[in-house]
Amino acid sequence: MDEIKGKVCVTGAAGFLASWLIKRLLLSGYHVTGTVRDPGNEKKLAHLWRLEGAKERLRLVKADLMEEGSFDDAIMECHGVFHTASPVLTPSSDPKAEILEPAIEGTLNVLRSCKRNPSLKRVILTSSSSTVRARDDFDPNIPLDESSWSSVELCERLQIWYALSKTLAEKAAWEFCNENGIDLITVLPSFVIGPSLPSDLCSTASDVLGLLTGEVEKFQWHGRMGYVHIDDVALCHILVYEHESAGGRYLCSSTVLDNNELASFLAQRYPSLPIPKRFEQGRRLYYEFDTSKLKRLGFKFKSIQEMFDDYVASLVEQGHLSSFGLAIN
């Protein structure tokens, strides 16, 4: 462990990304308060208590994005707040209640608690590369960078609720923090790949398991997508929190691939898995991401090979691929 550091809060602590971020924060010496919706659910939180340093420096408290003031206790006295909690789902019937309000109003709720905390130094909001690329009016020869914003009109028209929720939440966060003098930095990860610490796979990790086990539908729709290792996303959050001169938005993405490129890479690398051979090509514009802003802080991304090797190894260990002859003996 590095030296003992200050107190930070991570919202949505039991989630896929937040769990890995907490692992990294504890390893680098922070005292972490994590918020969870259901502190009584021992099975859902067991992986957090197994983390190195958790018994000494982790505290879990109950908070819900939709309850005003719910984050006050968790955030009070923290120097840093990492706000990751946000619904990652496809709404079943009511997009406003299921995803838009928890993302947008929930973010403002967390930021109002930040404003009430005199110890606060900086807030890191986990946004998404979907706040940058959901638009149809850009030049495909120029990589998209942090100056790009997804089109709210396009997201509404095509009912891309997740991208809409993240775009409106990030915009609301910038407006609130600018008005209230809060030092905000946003991290915009692309599709996160890597081992899951929670025993139940989150929606994106189970989509990837689906792809590895022969499902076509979800990745058909993904078309072209950026990918990034979960450890890189966690390290990026900590880097921009600690780096004094960091500021603004940071795209966090290693490699952008078409789904056919991804499928042929995966089929070659894991020949015993029934990876789909080809996807129909939907109407998706070509794009690349320009991540030079993060790289200028000294950041280096792990490769697509490393992110999938680590993910597949963890799936094997957790028994998700035993029906394909991949199991730990």
Ligand SMILES: NC(=O)c1ccc[n+]([C@@H]2O[C@H](COP(=O)([O-])OP(=O)(O)OC[C@H]3O[C@@H](n4cnc5c(N)ncnc54)[C@H](OP(=O)(O)O)[C@@H]3O)[C@@H](O)[C@H]2O)c1
């Ligand atoms: N996975 C990706 O590829 C990806 C890419 C870019 C950005 N992100 C962003 O990363 C963050 C974490 O996502 P993830 O992939 O780790 O998904 P996840 O495992 O589903 O985590 C989402 C977290 O949000 C919490 N949450 C949802 N609604 C809430 C509410 N009403 N009140 C309090 N907490 C609530 C969930 O709490 P419960 O545990 O109680 O359900 C969960 O801990 C999100 O902001 C997401 O948009 C993810």
